[in-house]
Amino acid sequence: MAKKPAPEKDSLIRNPDVVLREEDPDGALLFNPDTNQIRVINTTGLFIWKHCDGKKDLPAIVAAMQEAFGEVPEAEIATQVKDFLDDMKANGFIGKILVNT
Numbered sequence: 521m522a523k524k525p526a527p528e529k530d531s532l533i534r535n536p537d538v539v540l541r542e543e544d545p546d547g548a549l550l551f552n553p554d555t556n557q558i559r560v561i562n563t564t565g566l567f568i569w570k571h572c573d574g575k576k577d578l579p580a581i582v583a584a585m586q587e588a589f590g591e592v593p594e595a596e597i598a599t600q601v602k603d604f605l606d607d608m609k610a611n612g613f614i615g616k617i618l619v620n621t
Contacts, residue, residue, distance in 0.1 A: 531617040532581065532605065533574035538613050540569070555612055564589075568604055572614050578602065 535552065542548040548566050550559040561569060567588065571581045578601065585597045608614040 530577045531574050532572040532576060532578070533615055533617055534569065534572045535613055535615060542566070550613055552612055557611055557613075559608075559611075559613065564600070565604055568601055569608075569614075572605075572608075574617055578605065581605075 535554070537553055539551040539553070540548055541551070545563070547560060547562045548569075550561060550569070551557075552559075559565075564585075567585065568581060571584055576584070582594070582598045582601050585601055586592075586594050589597065605614060609616070
């Protein structure tokens with residue numbers, strides 16, 4: 521049996537209680553039953569959400585966004601990803617895995 525790689529320091533992970541409902545190709549709804557909050561996210565938000573798998577940190581998600589949406593300047597992507605994640609963390613949709621080094 522293969523061992524799972526250890527999470528990277530400050531990896532981001534989705535709150536397992538949050539319900540994702542993909543409405544159409546342009547976005548989705550997130551429902552956090554812990555706080556009764558709903559977020560409507562666009563395709564970019566959905567892309568970021570799906571990359572919060574407990575294995576990637578902010579720079580890794582920014583790099584994945586840059587690869588997928590190469591026509592957008594990297595600085596703009598980094599700002600948008602950080603803002604989205606800050607909001608998601610502040611409202612309990614996403615958390616961090618802190619690994620002892």
